[in-house]
Amino acid sequence: MLEGPDIHRALTRIAHEILERTKGASDVILLGIPTRGATLAHRIGERLEQVEDVKVPVGSLDITMYRDDLRTKPARALGHTELPADGIDDKLIVLVDDVLFSGRTIRAALDALNDLGRPRAVQxxxxxxxxxxxxxxxxxxxxxxxxxxxxxxVKVFLAETDGRDAVELIK
Incomplete structure (x- = not known):
C-alpha cells in the first residue's frame, strides 16, 4: 500500500496544511495518541520546524482509561501522557493518530482532553x-x-517502533 517515501510525503503535506490552516501554527500543540500516533506527531513537528522554522510543542495523550471497550477487551498497558508545561488551555490542539476507523479512539481522546484542560479548538x-x-x-x-x-x-509500521515505514492492508 504505502512505503517509506509515500509516508514521508503524506506527513510533509499534512505539515504544510497545518501551517496554512493555522496561519503559521503559532498556538498549535501536536498531541499523538500512543503508540504510532505519538511517533507521527513528532515527525510532523519536525517537518513544521523544517518548513517554517516554528517549534511546535509535541506531546502524547494516553486514552486507555477513556476507551469504551475496556470491559470487552483484554487489559492493556497504560500509555504515556505528556503535555507542554504551559498546558493546553486556549491552544489549538491537533490530535495525531495512525489510522482513523470507527472514530471511537478519537472520542476517547476528546474525553481525555476534557479532563486535562480547555483547548480553544481541536483538530x-x-x-x-x-x-x-x-x-x-x-x-x-x-x-x-x-x-x-x-x-x-490496516497495519502501520514505523521505523521507530517496527524497523521500517509501511502501511499494509491485511485481508
Missing part, C-alpha cells in the same frame, strides 16, 4: 482514513484515504 490529523465510521468524527488532515472492507485490517 485531527491521521496518516490513514479507512472509513467505516461509527461516530460523527472526521479528520481535518489525512495522509491517505484508503477504502477498505470492514473485515480487513
Amino acid at each position: 485531527l490529523a491521521v496518516l490513514v482514513d479507512r472509513g467505516h465510521r461509527e461516530l460523527p468524527i472526521r479528520a481535518d488532515y489525512v495522509g491517505k484515504n484508503l477504502p477498505t472492507a470492514k473485515s480487513e485490517k
